[in-house]
Amino acid sequence: MTTVELRALGLSDLRAIEEIERRSYPTPWSRSMFAGELAKPSSICVGAFDLDGDSGTLAGYLIVSRYVDAWHVMNIAVDPDHRGRGIATMVLERLFELTADDARRGYTxxxxxxxxxxxxxxxxxxxxxxxxxxxxxxxxxxxxxxxxKDPVGRDGV
Ligand SMILES: CC(C)(COP(=O)(O)OP(=O)(O)OC[C@H]1O[C@@H](n2cnc3c(N)ncnc32)[C@H](O)[C@@H]1OP(=O)(O)O)[C@@H](O)C(=O)NCCC(=O)NCCS
Known part of the structure; x- marks a missing residue:
């Protein structure tokens, strides 16, 4: 079983994001749409990296924007070769962990x-x-x- 590491996405991941995006959607986001989300301090952008490679190969990602009353999931995709292994579940659970202190915002x-x-x-x-x-x-x-989904809160759902 391979190890998957979750970490914040950076501009150096854009090429890999674009490849997964093209394989995942009939109307993929452009690279500049991703760059715009990555540049926003209020966005949460999580990458799941398969650590079989040296620094890891991007296997999936989650892009979430903060709105007044909700965290809005803008984009989530997993490379077709890595689907069905719990990667989307992992990145969404990371979102709930990162925002557990935010009792005011749910998820949409x-x-x-x-x-x-x-x-x-x-x-x-x-x-x-x-x-x-x-x-x-x-x-x-x-x-x-x-x-x-209602706010998670520190105690979990
Ligand atoms: C939707 C998407 C992100 C799911 O990614 P994923 O990593 O395959 O999701 P998960 O593995 O966490 O869960 C998917 C299924 O795999 C199963 N699964 C989870 N871990 C597993 C494992 N270790 N082994 C086998 N199956 C597993 C889950 O039970 C789940 O099955 P379900 O149909 O009963 O829900 C992916 O299919 C994708 O990128 N689709 C194209 C883009 C898209 O549609 N995005 C959503 C737009 S709103």
Whole structure:
């Protein structure tokens, strides 16, 4: 079993992020969108690195923005070769740890209604459906499911 290390993403990770992004989404984010999120002090950007390589190979990432009343999951993706090993679960659990002192903010995200793998993952981690945004995705006009999770708090859920 390989070891996975979680650490903050930096600009030097952009090339690897872009590769996973292209393999993961029909309409991938551009490199400058990632660079913009990485530059914001209020964002949480976590990378999961497979330590089989020297300094580790990026296997997945999580990008979260801080809003007034919520932490908004903007992007989460795991390289197809590394899926089903708990990496997305690990990065989301790291988010809950990092924000456990923030009792004012819950967590929210949008997900394609057809993305049953991601929806099952979020539900397992305590997210619930809070509504639909009709035609949210511009490539195929697919609806987005809005999901919400209450603040975690120091004692966990
Ligand atoms: C959605 C996504 C991020 C999940 O990443 P992942 O690392 O495979 O997720 P996890 O491994 O934590 O959990 C996924 C499944 O693997 C299973 N799993 C977790 N650890 C496992 C392990 N060690 N061995 C086998 N299976 C495992 C989980 O039970 C889960 O199954 P589920 O379908 O019952 O939920 C990934 O599929 C992806 O990048 N998809 C494309 C981008 C995308 O859709 N992002 C979400 C947009 S909102």
């Amino acid at each position: 995200l949008e997900v394609r209604v057809s993305n049953s793998t991601a929806i099952a993952l979020y539900e397992r981690l305590g997210f619930e459906s809070r509504g639909i945004r009709r035609g949210y995705y511009t490539d195929n006009r697919e609806d987005a499911l809005i999901m919400w």
